[in-house]
Amino acid sequence: MEAWIGAILSGILLGLVYGLAAMGLNLIWGVINVINLSHGAFIALGMFSAYFLFHFAGLNPFIAVALVLIIGLIIGMGAYFVALHRVLDAPELSTLLSTYSLSLIIIGLGTFIFTTNPRAIDIGLGSIGVAGIYIPISKILTGLFSVLFTVILYLFLYKTWTGKAIRAVSMNKSAAEFMGVNSIFILSLSFGIGIALAMIAGCLIAAIFPFTILSGSVYELKSFVICVLGGLGSPLGALIGGLILGLLENVFALKIPVGYIPFIEFMILVIILLVKPTGLITKR
Amino acid sequence: MKRGFIVWSVLCCFFLSFGFAKGAFAKSKIIIGFTVSQTGKLNAESKEQFNGMELWKDYVNKHGGIYVKNLHKRLPVEFRYYDDESSKDRVQQLYVRLINQDGADFLISPYSSGLTASSAIIAEQYGKVMLATGAASDGIFSKGYTHIFQIYTPASRYLTGALDLLKARDPKAKKVAIIFEQSNFAKAVASAAKNYAEKKGFKVVIFESYGKGTTDFTSFLNKIAEKKPDAIIGGGHFADGETFAKQIFEQRLKVKLVSLLVAPAVPKFAEIGNAALYVTAPSQWEPRAKFTKSTAKRLGLPWFGVSANWFIKKYSKLYGETPGYHAAGGFAAGLVLQKAIEDAGCLKSSKVIRALENMDLMTFYGRIKFDKGDYYGRQVGHEMVYLQWQKKDSKLEKEVIWPRGAESAKLIYPYYKKF
Numbered sequence: 001m002e003a004w005i006g007a008i009l010s011g012i013l014l015g016l017v018y019g020l021a022a023m024g025l026n027l028i029w030g031v032i033n034v035i036n037l038s039h040g041a042f043i044a045l046g047m048f049s050a051y052f053l054f055h056f057a058g059l060n061p062f063i064a065v066a067l068v069l070i071i072g073l074i075i076g077m078g079a080y081f082v083a084l085h086r087v088l089d090a091p092e093l094s095t096l097l098s099t100y101s102l103s104l105i106i107i108g109l110g111t112f113i114f115t116t117n118p119r120a121i122d123i124g125l126g127s128i129g130v131a132g133i134y135i136p137i138s139k140i141l142t143g144l145f146s147v148l149f150t151v152i153l154y155l156f157l158y159k160t161w162t163g164k165a166i167r168a169v170s171m172n173k174s175a176a177e178f179m180g181v182n183s184i185f186i187l188s189l190s191f192g193i194g195i196a197l198a199m200i201a202g203c204l205i206a207a208i209f210p211f212t213i214l215s216g217s218v219y220e221l222k223s224f225v226i227c228v229l230g231g232l233g234s235p236l237g238a239l240i241g242g243l244i245l246g247l248l249e250n251v252f253a254l255k256i257p258v259g260y261i262p263f264i265e266f267m268i269l270v271i272i273l274l275v276k277p278t279g280l281i282t283k284r
Numbered sequence: 285m286k287r288g289f290i291v292w293s294v295l296c297c298f299f300l301s302f303g304f305a306k307g308a309f310a311k312s313k314i315i316i317g318f319t320v321s322q323t324g325k326l327n328a329e330s331k332e333q334f335n336g337m338e339l340w341k342d343y344v345n346k347h348g349g350i351y352v353k354n355l356h357k358r359l360p361v362e363f364r365y366y367d368d369e370s371s372k373d374r375v376q377q378l379y380v381r382l383i384n385q386d387g388a389d390f391l392i393s394p395y396s397s398g399l400t401a402s403s404a405i406i407a408e409q410y411g412k413v414m415l416a417t418g419a420a421s422d423g424i425f426s427k428g429y430t431h432i433f434q435i436y437t438p439a440s441r442y443l444t445g446a447l448d449l450l451k452a453r454d455p456k457a458k459k460v461a462i463i464f465e466q467s468n469f470a471k472a473v474a475s476a477a478k479n480y481a482e483k484k485g486f487k488v489v490i491f492e493s494y495g496k497g498t499t500d501f502t503s504f505l506n507k508i509a510e511k512k513p514d515a516i517i518g519g520g521h522f523a524d525g526e527t528f529a530k531q532i533f534e535q536r537l538k539v540k541l542v543s544l545l546v547a548p549a550v551p552k553f554a555e556i557g558n559a560a561l562y563v564t565a566p567s568q569w570e571p572r573a574k575f576t577k578s579t580a581k582r583l584g585l586p587w588f589g590v591s592a593n594w595f596i597k598k599y600s601k602l603y604g605e606t607p608g609y610h611a612a613g614g615f616a617a618g619l620v621l622q623k624a625i626e627d628a629g630c631l632k633s634s635k636v637i638r639a640l641e642n643m644d645l646m647t648f649y650g651r652i653k654f655d656k657g658d659y660y661g662r663q664v665g666h667e668m669v670y671l672q673w674q675k676k677d678s679k680l681e682k683e684v685i686w687p688r689g690a691e692s693a694k695l696i697y698p699y700y701k702k703f
Contacts, residue, residue, distance in 0.1 A: 002509065003506055003507075003509040003510030004510075006506055006509055006535075007506040007510075010502045010505075010506060014500070014502060111323075115322075115323035115324070115327070116323050116324045116325065116369065116370070117323060117324070117325075117327045117328075118325060118523040120527075122556075124557075127534050127535070127536060129536065134534065134535050134536040135535075136534040136535075209499035209500055209527070210499050210523065210526075210527050211499065212325070212497070214497075215497075215499065218497075249502075249503055250502060250503055250506055253503035253504075253506065253507060254506055254507055254510055257492050258492055258494065258503045258504060258507070259492065259493060259494075259495075261503070
């Protein structure tokens with residue numbers, strides 16, 4: 001019984017991190033209609049931001065996350081004008097290639113500068129134990145931060161003028177422009193927020209797992225499954241998709257070989273695409 | 285006129301070939317080629333192995349080089365190496381380059397069984413003798429290669445001692461979980477350990493592998509918590525092994541013995557602090573393991589090379605840390621090649637191979653003898669030791685705890701005693 005409770009708790013905490021990692025991809029996909037193939041590279045960049053802020057500025061990743069958010073927003077908005085703005089109205093393949101190129105540049109430069117040696121941030125917070133189940137405190141904090149950012153994103157998108165403008169542009173760009181919305185700014189802001197979320201996820205993941213510059217690709221793949229599972233444009237959808245994946249990886253693995261899990265995850269991806277391509281949450 | 289042209293042509297050919305032959309005879313150094321994982325996930329182990337090789341090169345060159353009898357002189361050793369980025373694809377390109385462009389006379393393998401398996405194909409194809417160090421897989425030696433010679437104790441004998449150790453310490457222990465990396469080396473070790481465990485009456489409750497580069501072991505840890513094994517054995521290489529040990533500690537799993545491949549044997553493993561405490565590991569060599577001239581004499585074997593004390597002292601002085609078995613393996617590879625060249629008396633591959641075939645000697649690293657049967661070139665002389673991380677004066681230190689007679693300390697059991 002202890003093992004099952006432990007697996008469920010681990011699954012929820014891991015799922016929340018997966019959800020946060022997918023949220024950035026989800027937002028960009030939903031609002032700008034761009035499949036961001038540089039998502040994993042930005043997650044890795046978030047990991048390295050946390051690493052350097054920890055080692056050179058002594059900032060704990062849970063504090064550094066605020067700084068990473070700002071860095072991510074600036075880099076993301078800059079990257080929008082460099083890589084996306086000119087090809088946004090071109091066929092979809094152009095945006096795919098453009099973001100893929102961005103990913104290659106980041107990974108290539110990252111490999112050259114940081115090498116692919118594994119790195120880790122050891123903040124030594126210890127574990128909390130209840131009834132024989134021990135969970136690292138850093139994992140609990142990561143889960144809590146994921147929920148916090150989901151709530152913030154939700155409030156931003158649904159309760160602020162800028163958030164409503166983002167949603168308006170995602171629904172009908174021309175109509176939003178007629179209503180006085182600066183669509184170029186809104187699109188770049190959306191991309192910036194998406195990248196910031198990816199980097200925040202990287203920053204938090206770095207607090208619990210070791211990483212290399214190539215580590216982002218694992219979370220990018222999972223993010224695709226989560227986006228399809230949860231539906232596009234909804235932070236809640238991403239979080240629920242993440243939770244399903246986290247629980248699947250932890251609870252199912254108690255009874256079946258762990259090696260089968262990726263197969264099941266991608267089978268779910270195919271089934272959802274065939275049966276309910278809009279995802280489990282959105283009604284669109 | 286025509287006759288004069290022919291005479292001149294013959295003379296030119298004669299002098300040209302004489303010149304080339306003279307160039308060949310005037311060999312001034314022995315070039316040894318290899319790749320190092322300066323980047324990538326194998327970086328920690330590979331760097332240590334390279335340090336050991338560098339120390340051997342300095343040692344041999346300080347003595348004037350390797351004596352080559354048919355040249356009546358000592359030839360200094362020169363290394364040619366590249367960064368393989370811990371990638372199999374890079375290894376093959378680079379070994380071809382080492383042979384064709386850099387003119388390597390002999391080769392030493394990269395670190396890890398996977399990379400060595402890739403480089404062995406090239407060495408065999410080009411007929412170059414390659415000393416395989418840092419590679420324990422038996423599979424490399426089942427392919428009929430005739431130029432590859434192994435320095436490490438093979439994978440089939442890697443973790444079996446951990447099971448003997450468990451049986452001897454706690455005869456009631458029955459359940460074992462084997463969790464290993466999806467790599468040639470770890471698969472070979474785990475399969476051999478599974479067969480051995482079942483033969484010894486253990487029940488293998490988990491036998492599963494994880495992908496290369498895995499950083500989250502939670503799924504496995506949950507499974508371990510459910511199946512409640514007495515011992516966890518497995519692992520793969522440094523990065524994953526260290527993370528696995530750390531997460532076992534964080535989740536406070538109540539297991540009696542944790543024995544992991546590679547990572548705990550690397551001095552850097554101590555960086556995870558208390559998570560390293562009481563973790564055991566098989567090791568090819570340990571500074572506290574004593575292989576001396578008197579051991580050689582007792583076994584009736586010739587002794588070759590430096591003493592363990594010399595190696596530890598020089599290495600520590602040069603690199604500022606105590607050497608692990610990867611460093612010792614690197615140095616030993618150089619020693620074995622040196623001895624084989626000296627015994628062969630020339631640099632010809634076929635003669636060096638004969639010398640390696642007939643080799644049976646003792647070094648600071650242990651006994652060296654190669655299989656001449658179906659697994660040609662596999663190591664049959666060398667034996668493993670088992671270490672455990674223990675605390676001495678509140679400092680983490682490696683102690684040899686197995687086999688009996690070679691212990692520097694007693695096994696602290698169970699592992700969960702530290703919680």
